[in-house]
Amino acid sequence: MSTDLTNTFKQVNHSVTKVDARQLALGRNSYVADFVPNNALIVKMLWSPHPHARIKSIDVSKAEKMPGVKAVLWHGNVPRIPHCTAGQGFPEPSPYDTFMFDTKVRFVGDRVAAVAAETAEQAEAALAEIQVEYELLQPVFTIDEAMAEGAPIIHDEDDAYVPIPIPYEPKKNLVARVSAEAGDFEKGMQEADFTFDDTYETPYAQHTPIEPYTASATLDSAGRIVITTSTQVPFHSRRIVAQTLGVPVQKIRVIKPRIGGGFGSKQEVLLDDIVAMFALRTGRTVFWQFTREENFRTGRTRHPIRVRVRAGVKKDGTLTAIGLDCWNNTGAYGGHGLTVVSCCGSKVLPLYHCDNIHFDGKVFYTNLPVGGAYRGFGATQAYFGMESTIDKMAEAIGMDPLDFRRRNHIQVGESHPIFAALGEGKEGVPMAIGSCALDDCLDKGNAEIGWQNRTDWRGKTGRFRRGMGMGIFMQGSSIPHIDMGGASIKINEDGSFNLLCGATDLGTGSDTVMAQIAAEELCTTADKMIVYSSDTDMTPFDVGAYASSTTYLSGEAARKAAADAKRQILKTGAEMLGLPVEDVHCEDAHVWNADGSRKVSYGDIACYALYQKNQYQIIGTGSHFTEKAPPPFAAHFAEIEVDTWTGLIKILKYVSTIDCGTAINPLLCEGQTEGGTLNGISYALTEQYLFRNGCMMNASFADYHIFSMRDKPPLKTIICPSYEDTGPFGAKSVSEICINGPAPVLANAIYNATGARLYEFPFTPEKVLAAIRAVQQND
Amino acid sequence: MTPTSATVSFTLNGEPQTFFTTPNEKLLDLLRREGYRGAKFGCGQGTCGACTVLLDGRAVYACLLFSMQAEGREVRTIESVGTLDKPSEFQQELIDGGAVQCGYCIPGMVMSATALMEAEDHYNDEIVREYMDGNLCRCTGYEKIWAALRRVLDRREAAPSASR
Numbered sequence: 001m002s003t004d005l006t007n008t009f010k011q012v013n014h015s016v017t018k019v020d021a022r023q024l025a026l027g028r029n030s031y032v033a034d035f036v037p038n039n040a041l042i043v044k045m046l047w048s049p050h051p052h053a054r055i056k057s058i059d060v061s062k063a064e065k066m067p068g069v070k071a072v073l074w075h076g077n078v079p080r081i082p083h084c085t086a087g088q089g090f091p092e093p094s095p096y097d098t099f100m101f102d103t104k105v106r107f108v109g110d111r112v113a114a115v116a117a118e119t120a121e122q123a124e125a126a127l128a129e130i131q132v133e134y135e136l137l138q139p140v141f142t143i144d145e146a147m148a149e150g151a152p153i154i155h156d157e158d159d160a161y162v163p164i165p166i167p168y169e170p171k172k173n174l175v176a177r178v179s180a181e182a183g184d185f186e187k188g189m190q191e192a193d194f195t196f197d198d199t200y201e202t203p204y205a206q207h208t209p210i211e212p213y214t215a216s217a218t219l220d221s222a223g224r225i226v227i228t229t230s231t232q233v234p235f236h237s238r239r240i241v242a243q244t245l246g247v248p249v250q251k252i253r254v255i256k257p258r259i260g261g262g263f264g265s266k267q268e269v270l271l272d273d274i275v276a277m278f279a280l281r282t283g284r285t286v287f288w289q290f291t292r293e294e295n296f297r298t299g300r301t302r303h304p305i306r307v308r309v310r311a312g313v314k315k316d317g318t319l320t321a322i323g324l325d326c327w328n329n330t331g332a333y334g335g336h337g338l339t340v341v342s343c344c345g346s347k348v349l350p351l352y353h354c355d356n357i358h359f360d361g362k363v364f365y366t367n368l369p370v371g372g373a374y375r376g377f378g379a380t381q382a383y384f385g386m387e388s389t390i391d392k393m394a395e396a397i398g399m400d401p402l403d404f405r406r407r408n409h410i411q412v413g414e415s416h417p418i419f420a421a422l423g424e425g426k427e428g429v430p431m432a433i434g435s436c437a438l439d440d441c442l443d444k445g446n447a448e449i450g451w452q453n454r455t456d457w458r459g460k461t462g463r464f465r466r467g468m469g470m471g472i473f474m475q476g477s478s479i480p481h482i483d484m485g486g487a488s489i490k491i492n493e494d495g496s497f498n499l500l501c502g503a504t505d506l507g508t509g510s511d512t513v514m515a516q517i518a519a520e521e522l523c524t525t526a527d528k529m530i531v532y533s534s535d536t537d538m539t540p541f542d543v544g545a546y547a548s549s550t551t552y553l554s555g556e557a558a559r560k561a562a563a564d565a566k567r568q569i570l571k572t573g574a575e576m577l578g579l580p581v582e583d584v585h586c587e588d589a590h591v592w593n594a595d596g597s598r599k600v601s602y603g604d605i606a607c608y609a610l611y612q613k614n615q616y617q618i619i620g621t622g623s624h625f626t627e628k629a630p631p632p633f634a635a636h637f638a639e640i641e642v643d644t645w646t647g648l649i650k651i652l653k654y655v656s657t658i659d660c661g662t663a664i665n666p667l668l669c670e671g672q673t674e675g676g677t678l679n680g681i682s683y684a685l686t687e688q689y690l691f692r693n694g695c696m697m698n699a700s701f702a703d704y705h706i707f708s709m710r711d712k713p714p715l716k717t718i719i720c721p722s723y724e725d726t727g728p729f730g731a732k733s734v735s736e737i738c739i740n741g742p743a744p745v746l747a748n749a750i751y752n753a754t755g756a757r758l759y760e761f762p763f764t765p766e767k768v769l770a771a772i773r774a775v776q777q778n779d
Numbered sequence: 780m781t782p783t784s785a786t787v788s789f790t791l792n793g794e795p796q797t798f799f800t801t802p803n804e805k806l807l808d809l810l811r812r813e814g815y816r817g818a819k820f821g822c823g824q825g826t827c828g829a830c831t832v833l834l835d836g837r838a839v840y841a842c843l844l845f846s847m848q849a850e851g852r853e854v855r856t857i858e859s860v861g862t863l864d865k866p867s868e869f870q871q872e873l874i875d876g877g878a879v880q881c882g883y884c885i886p887g888m889v890m891s892a893t894a895l896m897e898a899e900d901h902y903n904d905e906i907v908r909e910y911m912d913g914n915l916c917r918c919t920g921y922e923k924i925w926a927a928l929r930r931v932l933d934r935r936e937a938a939p940s941a942s943r
Contacts, residue, residue: 017874024882025870027817027857031883034816121803209917210821210829210883260819260883261917292822507881507918667877671919675880678920701826701915709921710912717922 048105051694068122086335087233093425188321188356192312211260233544300372323358343378387744467753486540495602502542503554548733560622636741647769662730676738817857828914880918
């Protein structure tokens with residue numbers, strides 16, 4: 001059925017041109033900063049230089065009198081309202097442990113006081129005149145320190161709380177705990193012929209979109225606060241700003257223009273409350289853009305996670321037990337802590353057949369930068385341990401790692417107990433796999449990389465040694481029964497449509513994908529869609545761009561809205577043709593009679609409905625929530641060359657296959673996969689946070705290296721379609737899964753080249769060389 | 780004492796212009812203040828390339844240059860390249876090739892590529908990487924940007940030099 005359907009698609013499954021590509025390629029005003037008037041006040045923040053301290057006193061009186069200064073905000077002159085900066089479902093499965101300003105600072109880069117002034121220099125000069133007296137407290141830098149008996153308590157305030165009943169013990173620095181069991185894990189371990197117990201560590205890393213965090217706010221003529229912000233979650237921003245300022249949602253409008261990348265970092269409300277408060281206090285337009293240093297130090301990061309994998313396998317390749325214990329360092333605040341660690345289990349464990357499962361996730365506060373949502377969201381961290389262990393198992397039983405994975409991965413029609421056991425702040429949803437092209441991914445990746453040429457590391461000699469590695473992955477598509485997306489669509493006189501989406505295009509191409517989906521449903525072309533996203537005054541609600549939900553969830557909302565409009569178009573078209581509605585159909589932007597001899601165009605139908613007879617607005621609305629989170633699947637392969645004298649790794653070829661259901665826009669799907677894969681490679685090989693007393697010391701692209709065009713190895717993306725019946729025109733998600741691959745795949749390739757097994761990354765030459773030398777000494 | 784205001788004169792996109800500035804104002808800030816907002820702020824450290832403009836034909840980081848360093852020189856910005864009706868050849872390849880994701884890096888990429896095409900006659904991969912290495916992109920993995928640029932460069936190399 002699926003193949004027949006995809007053959008009939010005229011708009012989806014085609015690489016139509018991205019709707020905003022032209023304006024962006026020309027550099028036309030598109031992003032938040034491009035719309036800020038020259039006379040806007042500039043915000044600068046005084047950040048904590050200490051990882052853990054109590055603010056004994058602040059004196060802002062001198063700063064307030066400095067030239068150009070219009071307002072100063074600090075804990076003494078703003079409401080103290082506990083909230084969470086993470087844009088998530090509401091009420092959030094995260095602690096309300098954050099205040100606009102607090103009497104305590106909990107990491108280097110925490111807020112102390114803010115100035116709004118006529119110029120950046122004036123704001124900075126005023127910051128220098130703010131007198132702060134700190135009482136330094138003992139900092140906590142590791143999860144071991146955080147959980148130690150008598151550890152300093154990072155959140156000792158008595159007004160922090162969790163808004164839903166989830167475990168939260170701030171006195172123990174414990175942000176959250178979540179566990180799940182299936183079968184009998186210990187029995188499974190006993191039944192195994194080989195057992196494994198290894199601990200893997202993943203590092204701090206950052207999304208580093210090229211557009212830093214940016215926001216502006218102004219008061220409109222009626223006194224409402226209009227926030228224009230670089231966000232993935234405009235509706236969450238509106239709600240969180242209202243909560244934090246103590247004003248009604250009604251008083252706030254949030255506009256999302258084009259966004260210069262997010263990758264999860266902008267699923268967080270880090271600036272919007274401040275610009276809104278300054279706009280209220282000054283009546284002026286206010287602008288705040290993070291510097292790159294601020295983006296690194298105060299912006300959100302990927303949670304470092306310690307992943308202990310315990311697993312058992314029989315000689316015949318049967319997995320008898322898999323256990324993951326994931327200890328998550330969420331830094332100074334707890335947003336996304338529980339949900340990220342939940343996804344360590346829920347997006348990883350169901351990939352393999354195994355009856356005996358153990359999962360335990362714990363999340364700890366430390367006095368380090370704050371973890372947040374980052375593409376892959378916990379799955380990335382856990383897959384490093386999981387897919388390294390799968391390779392170790394395959395070697396132990398003497399099976400090819402590709403064959404071992406093929407034998408054990410989940411298939412269409414199968415379920416897994418973890419789907420029901422692990423949700424986000426509550427139980428999950430039982431789900432059977434409706435689509436899976438993982439075997440196709442394995443076949444095509446195998447052929448592309450030349451897997452048959454892989455040989456055992458023990459036969460390799462010489463300075464430069466080549467190796468191959470692989471891994472398989474899944475993610476989800478939306479959060480069932482939590483996420484919601486809405487869209488509306490109305491017709492214009494020329495047969496064009498305004499498609500208003502709550503869904504948030506942050507550079508992903510989702511506006512284009514929505515246009516294609518709506519056009520397919522409406523039997524017109526995507527270029528007839530004027531897409532507008534997102535604006536809390538203008539567009540329907542959508543939770544925002546995260547959890548791999550946009551195509552699958554918001555796309556279905558757009559399809560439903562289009563179907564609603566189509567019903568009205570058919571009704572009016574039938575009226576114009578003088579036929580019963582059952583006797584007409586839509587095709588090529590016209591309504592036709594049955595034999596195709598008579599037709600009316602959508603433009604004529606719009607004019608008729610708007611001006612001529614029985615007038616009404618043809619407007620469709622749709623909203624959608626999901627019953628399941630169908631996983632996309634991927635198999636990744638790499639061939640590398642290791643310089644055994646230096647430990648330097650050169651990637652000769654990297655292959656990313658992807659089953660995203662129907663690729664609504666194959667070119668954009670490839671682009672998503674290439675970008676996420678290279679981000680993952682950069683994360684695996686070079687990216688790291690270097691700290692001195694809690695202060696991130698390498699806060700620039702000169703010292704925190706993300707891959708450049710020169711660094712890019714040959715990347716090959718292969719789309720392996722399946723058809724997901726519950727998604728719009730068969731689609732699942734595409735964007736997150738690809739970042740899960742490189743760390744374990746490269747670890748497996750390093751092992752295959754040298755016999756050195758690495759348990760933490762980035763795989764810097766120093767680490768790789770030390771591991772190679774350890775192997776050589778054991779020989 | 781440092782004067783608080785000054786003027787700077789340079790040719791901007793072919794037009795001689797004089798602007799008020801301050802001695803410590805960066806060229807990027809002047810350009811954006813004057814409405815040339817195609818160059819973006821990405822790092823302020825001369826590392827990401829989102830602010831790339833041409834100074835006497837060379838690609839430079841406008842976030843590092845003081846505005847007064849442009850005195851008497853020729854500055855070109857993305858606003859001088861292509862129109863909505865007729866994007867430049869490279870811009871059109873980027874659009875058609877799915878190479879524009881968030882787009883924040885793209886104006887800088889276009890300016891670096893312009894410098895490359897004007898300065899060099901031959902475009903082997905190593906030279907192209909040399910020119911483009913200072914423009915970071917986090918969305919695309921560079922694959923489609925590279926392919927789009929390569930298509931343009933291959934056509935130019937194939938064409939007789941007179942038509943360049």
